[in-house]
Amino acid sequence: MSENENLTIYKIVMIGSVSVGKTSIRLRYCGLGFSNQYLTTLGADFSIKKIESSGNSNVLQIWDLAGQTSYNNLRSNYYKGIQGAIVVFDLSNENTLQSIDKWLDEMLKYSELENIPTTIIVGNKADLVSLSYKDELQLNIDAKIIELNEKYNLKLIYVETSALTGQNIDFVFTQLFNRITEELTNNSAE
Ligand code: GDP
Ligand code: MG
Numbered sequence: 354m355s356e357n358e359n360l361t362i363y364k365i366v367m368i369g370s371v372s373v374g375k376t377s378i379r380l381r382y383c384g385l386g387f388s389n390q391y392l393t394t395l396g397a398d399f400s401i402k403k404i405e406s407s408g409n410s411n412v413l414q415i416w417d418l419a420g421q422t423s424y425n426n427l428r429s430n431y432y433k434g435i436q437g438a439i440v441v442f443d444l445s446n447e448n449t450l451q452s453i454d455k456w457l458d459e460m461l462k463y464s465e466l467e468n469i470p471t472t473i474i475v476g477n478k479a480d481l482v483s484l485s486y487k488d489e490l491q492l493n494i495d496a497k498i499i500e501l502n503e504k505y506n507l508k509l510i511y512v513e514t515s516a517l518t519g520q521n522i523d524f525v526f527t528q529l530f531n532r533i534t535e536e537l538t539n540n541s542a543e
């Protein structure tokens with residue numbers, strides 16, 4: 354039996370403003386720990402990670418796209434064929450929350466899909482802030498998610514992570530994977 358017989362490849366992108374922690378989250382998920390050193394992503398980088406589910410082997414191909422505007426043109430090439438996305442913002446920098454629209458617009462434009470694919474919004478660097486439902490930031494996040502759901506007709510999932518402590522890092526990727534496979538099953542049943 355060929356090892357590739359039951360292998361399905363899923364392509365996802367990680368996007369969001371510069372320095373929000375996309376690369377740190379990806380490397381942490383791939384078991385490469387955490388570094389304080391700022392290693393700028395040059396254009397795009399990727400990792401692959403195997404996920405087993407009900408006896409099938411699946412591969413997540415994770416494209417980590419550099420956020421700088423100087424890479425706008427280059428980034429546009431990486432969205433074709435994606436099944437999902439992780440849009441990251443930095444909980445300690447509210448501007449990065451407010452610019453999520455820009456990332457969803459870019460993804461919609463260049464993926465050439467009719468709708469935005471399965472997407473998780475990640476508030477990273479949770480170790481730097483502690484939120485309560487009464488906090489102004491928490492209220493702003495809630496309002497932003499509602500606004501985005503209405504604007505793009507989505508049901509976005511929102512998760513807080515820390516690449517430093519590892520909080521929710523595995524959870525984000527397994528949630529995204531489960532959602533993607535669920536949606537593919539639903540679509541093929543229609
Ligand atoms: P990217 O530009 O989105 O890929 O961001 P990087 O992964 O390169 O991270 C930018 C900076 O933020 C680096 O100095 C990281 O060490 C730091 N960083 C990333 N994630 C976290 C986190 O969860 N907590 C803290 N405290 N710092 C983080
Ligand atoms: Mg990076």
